[in-house]
Amino acid sequence: LTKNDDGPPGPDSPYIYGLYRHLTRDLGWDVRVVIPSSQKSWIETLHYCSDGSGETSEFSRSLKEGELAEWILLDGTPATCANIALHNLYHGEIDLLISGPNLGRNSSAAFALSSGTIGAALSSALSRVRSIALSYGTVLHPTPTTLHEPAHQLGARIIQHLWKNWGADEGGIRDGEIDLYNLNIPMIEGLLSEEGLKICWTHIWRNSYGRLFKANSPREAAVAAANLSSAGPDSPSEDPAGSKTSAADKQVTPRDVAKLSFRWGPDMSGIINPITSPIGSDGWAIAQGWVSVTPIRASFAEPSAVQPAQSAADVEAKLWKVKL
Secondary structure, three states, rough: EOOOOOOOOEOOOHHHHHHHHHHHHOOOOOOOOOEEEEOOOOOOOOOOEEEOOOOOEOOOOOOOOOOOOOEEEOOOOOOHHHHHHHHHOOOOOOOOOEEEEEEEOOOHHHHHHHHHHHHHHHHHOOOEEEEEEEEEEEOOOOOOOHHHHHHHHHHHHHHHHHHHOEEEEOOOOOOOOEEEEEEEEOOOOHHHHHOOOEEEOOOOOOOOOOOEEOOOOHHHHHHHHHOOOOOOHHHHHHHHOOOOOOOOOOOOHHHHOOOOEEEEEOOOOOHOOOOOOOOEEHHHHHHHHHHHEEEEOOOOOOOOOOOOOOOHHHHHHHHOOOOO
């Protein structure tokens, strides 16, 4: 089962179909797709919609000529899609839930605790189903389309490796196994190199953020009501540094505090491009241009076996030695 929080294929969700194709064509997996009907980052009548065409129905139907598979779109959150898929649509049929690929990273506590992508994997893990959250970290703006296929290939191989070598955790919900993995692939030119990207076991960087919203003027408030933006971590634009705003807008003033109408306007430049981050953390790995793989318990805790690294050499010694 694969799902995301960015909706059907399109500008807000450029990756999901590519990964689906690799899982079905290259790995030969039987994949079912249940995703939100539209972008759901940072934010329930439910309907069935076939293959992203906009066709709404209360029931499934047979495939038409030229259609390859049934994709179900629900007017619900990512976690809702995961639970309905597991318990209502494909009860007892799903072995692994893949949430993503998300457009934008989901590394560090600041992003992970707000992530619909990870939220869906947590929901699945709480239903005792193996789960992987997959995110493609935006580094280059815009991301070259030449990086899409290598990212899909790498993501599919890592997913297959995790499935065949699922880790143990005495505190795991399902038979003493790891509940879920959070996988982040940086979208960088190294994906095109012969040696590819290094893959690193990581822990969550326990960071923080400050103000996420800016006060609107009365006129801006009226415009914002009609044009709400969902930009942010786990979002289509991934502009957490607030590059569309001036430096003055990033500072809280007494006038800001008094306003009662707000819009998304975070300054997360310190999280996206930190001066320093803990060695061996997911944020640190992405800064190195490495793939980050973090085992997580479905309680926002890491397995006891995950120990912080003491040095870069310590991390190098723990790099994946498998041949993908």
